[in-house]
Amino acid sequence: MSNFRMHLLVCGGTGCTASDSLELVKMLKESIKKHEITNEVEVVVTGCFGFCEKGPILKVYPDNVFYITVKPEDAEEIITEHVIKGRKVERLLYVEPNTKKRLEGQKSIPFYKKQIRIALRNCGFINPEDINEYIAADGYQALAKCLTEMSPDEVIDTVVQSGLRGRGGGGYPTGLKWKYTRQNQSDEKYIICNADEGDPGAFMDRSILEGDPHSVLEAMAIAGYAIGAQYGYIYIRAEYPLAISRLEIAIKQARKLGLLGEDIFSTGFNFNIGLRYGAGAFVCGEETALIHSVEGKRGEPSSKPPFPAQRGVWDKPSCVNNVETFANIPPIFLKGPAWFKKIGTEKSPGTKVFALAGKVNNVGLVEVPMGITLREVIFDIGGGIKNNKRFKAVQTGGPSGGCITSENLDIPIDYESLSSIGSMMGSGGMIVMDEDNCMVDIAKFYIEFTKDESCGKCTPCRIGNTRMLEILEKITKGNGTEQDLKDLVELGDVIKDTSLCGLGQTSPNPVLSTLHYFQDEYLAHVRDKHCPAGVCQALFSFRILPEKCVGCTACARICPAHCIEGERKKVHVIDQSRCIKCGACYNTCKFNAIEKG
Amino acid sequence: MGLINVTINNQTIAVEEGTTILEAAKKLDIRIPTLCYLNLEHVKTVNGSASCRVCVVEIEGRRNLAPSCATPVSEGMVVRTNTLRCIKARRLVVELLLSNHPTDCLICEKNLNCELQSLAAELDIRRIKFHGVRATHEKDISSKAIIRNMDKCILCRRCETMCNEVQTVHVYSAVNRGFDTFIAPALNLPMDKSICTFCGQCVSVCPTAALTVVNEARDGGHGKNGSCS
Numbered sequence: 001m002s003n004f005r006m007h008l009l010v011c012g013g014t015g016c017t018a019s020d021s022l023e024l025v026k027m028l029k030e031s032i033k034k035h036e037i038t039n040e041v042e043v044v045v046t047g048c049f050g051f052c053e054k055g056p057i058l059k060v061y062p063d064n065v066f067y068i069t070v071k072p073e074d075a076e077e078i079i080t081e082h083v084i085k086g087r088k089v090e091r092l093l094y095v096e097p098n099t100k101k102r103l104e105g106q107k108s109i110p111f112y113k114k115q116i117r118i119a120l121r122n123c124g125f126i127n128p129e130d131i132n133e134y135i136a137a138d139g140y141q142a143l144a145k146c147l148t149e150m151s152p153d154e155v156i157d158t159v160v161q162s163g164l165r166g167r168g169g170g171g172y173p174t175g176l177k178w179k180y181t182r183q184n185q186s187d188e189k190y191i192i193c194n195a196d197e198g199d200p201g202a203f204m205d206r207s208i209l210e211g212d213p214h215s216v217l218e219a220m221a222i223a224g225y226a227i228g229a230q231y232g233y234i235y236i237r238a239e240y241p242l243a244i245s246r247l248e249i250a251i252k253q254a255r256k257l258g259l260l261g262e263d264i265f266s267t268g269f270n271f272n273i274g275l276r277y278g279a280g281a282f283v284c285g286e287e288t289a290l291i292h293s294v295e296g297k298r299g300e301p302s303s304k305p306p307f308p309a310q311r312g313v314w315d316k317p318s319c320v321n322n323v324e325t326f327a328n329i330p331p332i333f334l335k336g337p338a339w340f341k342k343i344g345t346e347k348s349p350g351t352k353v354f355a356l357a358g359k360v361n362n363v364g365l366v367e368v369p370m371g372i373t374l375r376e377v378i379f380d381i382g383g384g385i386k387n388n389k390r391f392k393a394v395q396t397g398g399p400s401g402g403c404i405t406s407e408n409l410d411i412p413i414d415y416e417s418l419s420s421i422g423s424m425m426g427s428g429g430m431i432v433m434d435e436d437n438c439m440v441d442i443a444k445f446y447i448e449f450t451k452d453e454s455c456g457k458c459t460p461c462r463i464g465n466t467r468m469l470e471i472l473e474k475i476t477k478g479n480g481t482e483q484d485l486k487d488l489v490e491l492g493d494v495i496k497d498t499s500l501c502g503l504g505q506t507s508p509n510p511v512l513s514t515l516h517y518f519q520d521e522y523l524a525h526v527r528d529k530h531c532p533a534g535v536c537q538a539l540f541s542f543r544i545l546p547e548k549c550v551g552c553t554a555c556a557r558i559c560p561a562h563c564i565e566g567e568r569k570k571v572h573v574i575d576q577s578r579c580i581k582c583g584a585c586y587n588t589c590k591f592n593a594i595e596k597g
Numbered sequence: 598m599g600l601i602n603v604t605i606n607n608q609t610i611a612v613e614e615g616t617t618i619l620e621a622a623k624k625l626d627i628r629i630p631t632l633c634y635l636n637l638e639h640v641k642t643v644n645g646s647a648s649c650r651v652c653v654v655e656i657e658g659r660r661n662l663a664p665s666c667a668t669p670v671s672e673g674m675v676v677r678t679n680t681l682r683c684i685k686a687r688r689l690v691v692e693l694l695l696s697n698h699p700t701d702c703l704i705c706e707k708n709l710n711c712e713l714q715s716l717a718a719e720l721d722i723r724r725i726k727f728h729g730v731r732a733t734h735e736k737d738i739s740s741k742a743i744i745r746n747m748d749k750c751i752l753c754r755r756c757e758t759m760c761n762e763v764q765t766v767h768v769y770s771a772v773n774r775g776f777d778t779f780i781a782p783a784l785n786l787p788m789d790k791s792i793c794t795f796c797g798q799c800v801s802v803c804p805t806a807a808l809t810v811v812n813e814a815r816d817g818g819h820g821k822n823g824s825c826s
Binding site: 281283298300302303305451452453454455456457458459460462463464465466467470487490491494496497498499500505 | 645646647648649650651653661662664667668669682685686689690693694696697726727728729730751752770771773774775776777778
């Protein structure tokens with residue numbers, strides 16, 4: 001093994017790969033070869049850095065210089081300037097938007113300043129396809145400690161003491177789940193890793209599996225030892241090919257080193273892991289539906305009890321935990337439950353990974369301590385709203401969650417606080433909306449999603465969500481009445497109250513929470529037949545303001561419907577009867593002469 | 598097995614472990630309306646899909662209503678079956694079912710013998726608030742014995758339980774998802790091309806006219822070979 005003086009860490013997550021990071025790696029390697037420094041410098045393809053907005057990302061180690069939006073053609077300059085001559089490539093550094101200063105260290109960038117990385121600790125740090133790099137980062141030490149120094153009950157006690165709660169959304173104490181599964185006697189038990197990540201916009205599980213697959217394997221083995229299981233399934237979406245291939249490599253490497261398989265660490269403990277692919281049904285993230293799918297049955301939930309801890313996969317006691325939950329396990333054993341408990345809040349210790357998306361400047365994956373406020377996440381880490389627009393709401397918890405308005409931005413984030421304001425933690429999707437978003441349209445989007453993803457088993461979810469969507473469509477087309485709003489509330493309440501599984505029990509939340517916080521906007525749609533945000537096509541129009549129009553003809557030229565008329569240097573007019581409301585004129589006009597409303 | 602104390606509508610009863618709320622209520626002569634539930638005691642099979650959500654009841658300390666047919670009692674459980682919340686929820690669930698069901702009751706084969714119809718009457722549903730798309734499936738008249746009219750299916754899954762668990766023929770399973778879900782033979786084959794043995798047990802458990810038998814006097818001539826005398 002050579003001792004490299006410098007490592008170039010290039011993000012190989014799905015986002016950066018899509019913007020040619022692997023081509024960049026190729027160019028870097030060619031350049032290194034050309035300059036004959038192959039013994040000094042190594043290029044490492046890592047997992048996701050989280051700052052997807054600015055990808056592809058390249059970090060120089062040990063110089064701790066963080067380059068953003070690096071293109072393959074920048075490779076030569078990085079090698080000749082930085083690697084060989086030691087001069088930083090200034091133009092690839094992050095520019096702090098307020099001070100316009102170029103920042104070089106990762107930690108100095110506001111996006112990373114308030115983050116604490118536990119679940120994502122190795123993402124962007126190690127090569128996920130090399131088990132030795134994971135081991136070098138203390139990998140499999142926690143498993144060794146559990147197997148050789150601790151009894152299964154002690155392992156469970158440690159997790160209970162840490163206060164770790166399920167990161168998939170429900171927030172159920174992980175230690176208790178392990179304890180109940182351990183208590184149920186059976187010749188066979190199973191550990192299941194829920195990697196059926198389905199919330200629109202959320203991708204933390206994928207990033208963990210792509211960037212640090214071994215941490216999940218190690219945690220599953222620890223859980224297996226704790227509850228008395230010898231086999232684990234990872235239920236992963238088939239749409240995650242990169243995560244699947246990295247998991248396959250990781251399982252193979254771990255088996256080869258005897259870290260999975262028979263007689264691990266010569267303790268007599270056997271544990272194997274197999275992959276099961278999901279076909280991308282959102283409902284299969286629900287644990288009973290997931291179990292049925294693992295068994296090859298239709299992915300439909302069933303009534304609880306019996307809980308999986310009593311009767312799970314193949315009717316045997318099973319413990320289902322989320323990817324992010326598992327990723328938190330090894331550090332808890334290495335650093336102790338007291339260390340973990342100190343981070344976050346009293347009732348929700350630790351961190352949570354959020355997928356920050358929507359109208360925010362820094363889109364990406366952030367891991368923050370529980371108890372941080374939404375304001376800090378959106379404005380400090382996220383860099384505020386794009387194009388200096390006004391913040392309107394943030395949707396947390398995906399299609400199961402609700403919208404949170406500016407009045408609640410300073411509430412510390414944890415499981416309870418989010419539920420108390422009509423939303424939920426969910427798996428950590430966080431979609432930011434600005435003044436240009438219509439809340440009725442947003443509610444319609446989410447209901448459309450849950451309506452499509454309903455398995456069709458129980459009546460309220462199957463028919464109720466369809467009816468809710470129909471009412472919302474009626475409203476956005478300008479045919480809604482105030483009675484429709486009452487019907488939405490009644491329907492939403494009953495769907496929540498009577499549905500079989502978590503999908504139906506939470507699906508009306510986006511509608512109910514927007515109805516609660518943005519009643520005026522709904523009323524504008526039904527009473528005034530007007531969409532204040534200018535999103536619902538039937539409920540707004542474009543108008544040229546005669547006093548501002550200079551007759552430049554730009555709008556008339558771009559209009560695809562040819563419905564703008566007017567002579568050069570004279571006021572133009574839109575023929576409303578032919579306008580398709582595409583907004584091309586509005587975006588083209590340089591004189592703010594086109595009004596939307 | 599030990600006895601478990603449960604209080605339903607202020608009456609307390611001790612029942613065996615594993616008893617459902619519905620069964621316990623029955624012992625107290627408390628009627629809870631059901632639809633998908635079916636207990637075939639003689640063959641020890643229960644249709645426990647808990648899919649219709651008609652039999653929902655309120656349990657103290659639980660956030661959501663629970664299906665009484667599939668929820669086992671636990672020690673000290675306090676249940677209410679007749680609160681406004683339960684009744685309103687039940688009515689709305691049946692209203693939703695009706696909003697996706699043909700309204701040709703008068704000329705329907707199951708008229709006056711339909712469980713959905715009598716349930717709607719029992720819950721005093723006089724108007725269907727919700728209007729919207731309805732499932733439209735081609736009527737399967739391919740076989741000489743069983744007619745499948747999936748427009749009238751309420752997805753109680755009784756036919757599936759009967760066919761798969763009791764008769765073990767495994768003809769029926771759910772196809773598609775969400776609003777588009779329906780019950781069909783594998784690959785949505787017509788009945789005459791399926792592995793169906795035409796035992797007719799699915800028809801006997803169907804609560805509506807989704808599955809009916811061919812009536813030669815009425816339907817004669819629809820089959821390719823005419824009479825089956």
